[in-house]
Amino acid sequence: xxxxxxxxxxxxxxxxxxxxxxxxxxxxxxxxxxxxxxxxxxxxxxxxxxxxxxxxxxxxxxxxxxxxxxxxxxxxxxxxxxxxxxxxxxxxxxxxxxxxxxxxxxxxxxxxxxxxxxxxxxxxxxxxxxxxxxxxxxxxxxxxxxxxxxxxxxxxxxxxxxxxxxxxxxxxxxxx
Numbered sequence: 001x002x003x004x005x006x007x008x009x010x011x012x013x014x015x016x017x018x019x020x021x022x023x024x025x026x027x028x029x030x031x032x033x034x035x036x037x038x039x040x041x042x043x044x045x046x047x048x049x050x051x052x053x054x055x056x057x058x059x060x061x062x063x064x065x066x067x068x069x070x071x072x073x074x075x076x077x078x079x080x081x082x083x084x085x086x087x088x089x090x091x092x093x094x095x096x097x098x099x100x101x102x103x104x105x106x107x108x109x110x111x112x113x114x115x116x117x118x119x120x121x122x123x124x125x126x127x128x129x130x131x132x133x134x135x136x137x138x139x140x141x142x143x144x145x146x147x148x149x150x151x152x153x154x155x156x157x158x159x160x161x162x163x164x165x166x167x168x169x170x171x172x173x174x175x176x
Contacts, residue, residue: 010059012095014102017054019043021063025056028087029066053106057086057095064090067099069107069115079103079112100133 017025022039030038045052045068057065065086072078081103086095107115117135119127127137 012057012059012064012090012093012098014055014057014065014098017042017046017056017063017066019046021056024062024064025066028062028064029085030083053103053110055099055102055106057090057099059090065095065099067103069103069110069112071110071112072116077111077113079107079110079115081115081117096129097133 019039019042022042023035025042026033026035026038033041042054044050045054051071051073053069055067055069056063066083067081067085068083069079069081072080084096084099086099104115115135116138117130119130121127131137
């Protein structure tokens with residue numbers, strides 16, 4: 001058989017999510033969830049009183065990418081990005097870039113001045129991608145305390161600080 005050239009044309013648009021997107025979102029973006037779970041979450045976010053904007057990347061009527069922007073519960077100027085997902089075959093087409101741009105525009109239209117996302121420190125490649133999109137790290141302190149009296153120390157905890165441990169340096173009193 002001879003090699004034959006052909007043109008493949010199509011378009012991808014970013015638009016506001018609709019209830020009908022639940023099935024394709026589950027198929028292409030959220031395969032770890034059931035169709036019912038995706039539909040329920042989508043319907044909740046599409047409710048009139050919702051503080052969440054959901055956007056999809058649409059290819060021929062199928063939602064092949066997704067992003068959410070939710071107003072921060074305390075700071076109304078801040079929007080929290082979540083659930084950025086793009087179906088594998090569409091990742092090399094820059095769909096995530098367009099979803100981020102659309103999320104920024106939707107946030108601005110909603111009166112938000114800042115977008116943020118919380119990521120685990122071990123997600124280095126994801127963190128770098130967000131930095132490429134113009135996000136910057138902000139210092140955050142996460143404190144944790146076990147309320148179980150019989151809780152054992154985690155393997156990462158040391159019983160005595162070593163010479164390089166900052167905890168061994170005398171710290172100023174924060175509360176007096």
